[in-house]
Amino acid sequence: MTGGQLILNGLAAFLTLCIFSFLYKDNPFYKFAERLVAGVATGYWTMLLFHTNFVPVVWNRLAHDGRYEYIIPTLLGLMMWTRFSKKWSWVSRYSIAFYIGISSGISITLALYASLFRQLEATINQPLTFDAAGVSSFLIIVGVLSALVYFFFSAAHKGSMGVVSRIGIYVIMIGFGAGFGMTVMGRIALLVQRVIFLKGYVNSLTAFFGG
Amino acid sequence: MKREIPLMIVTVTGIIMFFQYFVPSNFSEDVFTFLQDWVMVIGILSLPLGIWSLVKANVNKLKVSDERFYSAVLLLGFLVMVISGWMPDWRSKGVHLAIFQSVLIPIQSTIFSLLAFFVASAAYRAFRARSVLATILLLTALIIMFRFIPLGPISTVNNWLVEKILMVPNMAAKRAIAMGIALGATATAIKIILGIERTYMGRD
Amino acid sequence: MTKKLIALLCLVIMSSSLAIGQAAFPESAGKAPPAPAPPTNVRVVDRPNDAGHGLIVKWDLSPDDGAGLNNVAIYEVFRAGSPDGEFISRGVVPKGITEYVDFDETRPNSDHPNPNFMPVNSTWYYKVQAISDNQVRSQFTSVVSGTTVENWIHTGKIPIGVAAMIFTILIVIFISSAKKGKKMYVRPLAGINAVDDAIGRATEMGKPILYILGMGTAGDIATIAGFTILSRVAKRTAEYQTKVIVPVQDPVVLAVAQETVRTAYLEVGRPDQYNPDNVFFVTSMQFPYVAAVNGIMLRERPATNFYMGTFYAESLILAETGNIAGSIQISGTDQVAQLPFFVAATDYTLIGEELYAASAYLSQEPVQLGTLKAQDYTKAIVMVFIILGAIAITAGWPFLKNLVTINL
């Protein structure tokens, strides 16, 4: 490992410790790392968007490909800048209107396909036979139905409805407990990676100065 | 002019994009790609709004003695990344890449790894058998976490239980929540397109 | 569940797998084993639901596929631009399969000439050959042709369209009945009831409220739901003269959030109280944003934190830091994987659909409550569908399942 690389890794190790120091309490080192990364991230993101989005989608199409229809979105994008002025900021609503209209139109079919139809299909694709597979499909259906009852807004959750919605929220809570429990492993693995990085840095330091 | 026309634009573009989904023709595909690009271009060209907001706030803070150093660090970090981003080969060598690798990446992964600690502290506080619901949450999470602990024959039973929990109630809960989200999101989108939901548009 | 999808995918894939079998079957050596009979009744139809860049070649199995000499291994499909043109292999399929989807929608351009591109209304000529285990080829079938057609409706997606229409009609019906003054009941939601208390608490303590819109864009429906709730919260904070801080990570979200808060202050008659600097941009990237918001939480010590929108891994980092700061926290997200963490670490959580229902609850407007009723009726339809669908599939009638199986 070269000296320059060692210094850069040293910076990375120092910043790693700055962030971890937050666990003890807020302190100047954390605040330093926090502000530094906010500036760096914004700068990085700006240049990334510039090179990988602005240049190919806006600049090249208008200046090189002769696709002049892209003047419309470019104008809409520039209209967002009217927000710098109090008097003209309403103009930006036109851009926002296109932005939200287009996104909402797309999201209806997307949500219905991925979160409704696919889930429905998965729920009713197994025959309810008298073996293990059949029993668990049956229990899944009972679980889905009772959890859906929990989401009824316009009926009081009383009487039999109350019982079913109670089962529903129990099912949901089991799902949440499982989700939480399953995630612990991945989170620990993330921390292990950071510890291994720090350990590796200490080793390379001793190797550099000791050997 | 200031509010009605934008709301009409939302309705018209929303309806166009909805019906586009059902039309596989070339024209329809082209409309889809083009309008998606609109969203992207508006997003890219709005970035100066964000940068202005950030720079303004931090330039103001330069006047506050407690904040001066930190805001200077932020502005400096931003400027160095933007200037170095103009260099040729900015992505494969030089200052831009060095800062990306030794500042951005380590800080990002360290913040992400804080989750290991927070998972534990959240579990300590939340997983108390205060109510039936809390108890269910607690027991399920415990059963799942016990899959790592070697307990001889108990582990066999526990592993069986883990498999069943993941396969049945966990699956049912996820599906029901997803279906609810589909209905809620669709209803909200329909309200937006019909102009019933319009708070995001503001008013004069 | 995914079987149908995969079957479709597979057909698509077959059409793209260019002649991977060709090299495998060099001319056979030695004493010639018997050649299989070619497939019969070859015909070409338009590939449905596409923009006119594909055809489907179909045939009946060779008499020697699974019967007769029983020596067919694969079928190879050849194509030419004219009946007497050069026939090029388009791909192979294993025995037992009776169709091949041929498509190419990559338009040629100056850099990438693509002679295989199939334009709309183009006619192509096909012949098929059966190939045996011993790599002996059958005779070619006679040449058949087909013309690509541009389709204007995707028949496979119709069920989604029907569902959306039914849902829209229900919404319109219930909204108009609500407008006529029909009283609608909605059950209480703990997370919603907590909103007023939380704002009152902030006022008493003289501390600000922190409102996080998540990592979504302004086009994500969950973020838009977040805007609506922000508007209701901002109106009440304007009345109580409590500060609401909104750090955001997307410039368009910034613009909309500023407009939302400004309008809220305007509507309760306190436009002078609105400070645009309280809605500000932090940075676009996930974890740097989280670091900054964590700092705000520990320094400003907000009385209440709201998390409404699309959240990913940052959910628990934010919620735990908010807990350290001693804030009351109310959360809601459309991300199923993050809900467990919000449930564990925040005081109140709007689960999935409740996030979208929240704006109706907070406004109490009949129009909004009407939509909730429509959502409930649709949910009831879905439930009946599940029950009938399960019964039907158990009885061996998969028609209800097929109805919700979308072949994209």
Added chain:
Amino acid sequence: MRFLEQMMKIDRRWIYLAIGLAVIIPAIISFKVPVPVSKEVKKVHDFVENVGPNELLFLAMDYDPSSMAELNPMAEAILKHAFSKNCRVIIVTLAQFGPGMVEEITSRLAQEYNRQLGIDYAFLGYRPYPAITIMLMGTDFRVPFPQDYYGTPLDSLEIMQGVKNFNNVKGVIDLTAGNTADMWIVYGNGRYNFPLAIGITGVMAADYYQYLQSKQIFGIIPGVKGAAEYEQLIEKPGQGMAQVSYQLVAHSVIILFILISNVAYFATRKQKKAVGGAQ
């Protein structure tokens, strides 16, 4: 009682410290931990165990380097197992960025166990379009893979003599980060009915247990933990075990804190009730 009351409002920094130590200590002192072995992993192990010395095992390593951390330990454990008991292995990858990684693992382990390329094992390489490739392999391995990864025609490989398609192998193990598992189930097991097991990332595992129940697969190796179980069964601790030792300590610490939290909660609650009971 005082102690328990204090535990109720323990400073969260003690929890952070415990988690930190739970991860740092195994990083400094490595130790072996016993892993409870699940039925699904044992079945995969027993299957490989029963493949005879000259019989064939088919291993599909359908993952990219991005899933390496979770799936490489499994691949290594299975290959070590197969190589150490002299059964022959045919390897393919249906993941685009898989070949280089697979080549590295197989050649390294082959050298370690003194196994010969082309005789004891073969690496056929990569083909796009997994579904069609699986079906064509069901016809003849030579159709999608006329040559192996190194460019040798299959007919010239000793291991491939008399080996035509899935009928000639004892079974298939697919290691994947998700999507190809469905294709092996539907197009592989569904059409050619060979015994199939999958090794899969931890998060995806839950979605595949249903196939276990419907007997379309005979075993599942879920994530790093599954790999560690396999390593335990073949008594060759590797990356999986190392990962699991961290996880075991950290999980134990969290579970311990949850238990303390509940004991403290119930103890202090009873006390409060006793005090409040007089009112």
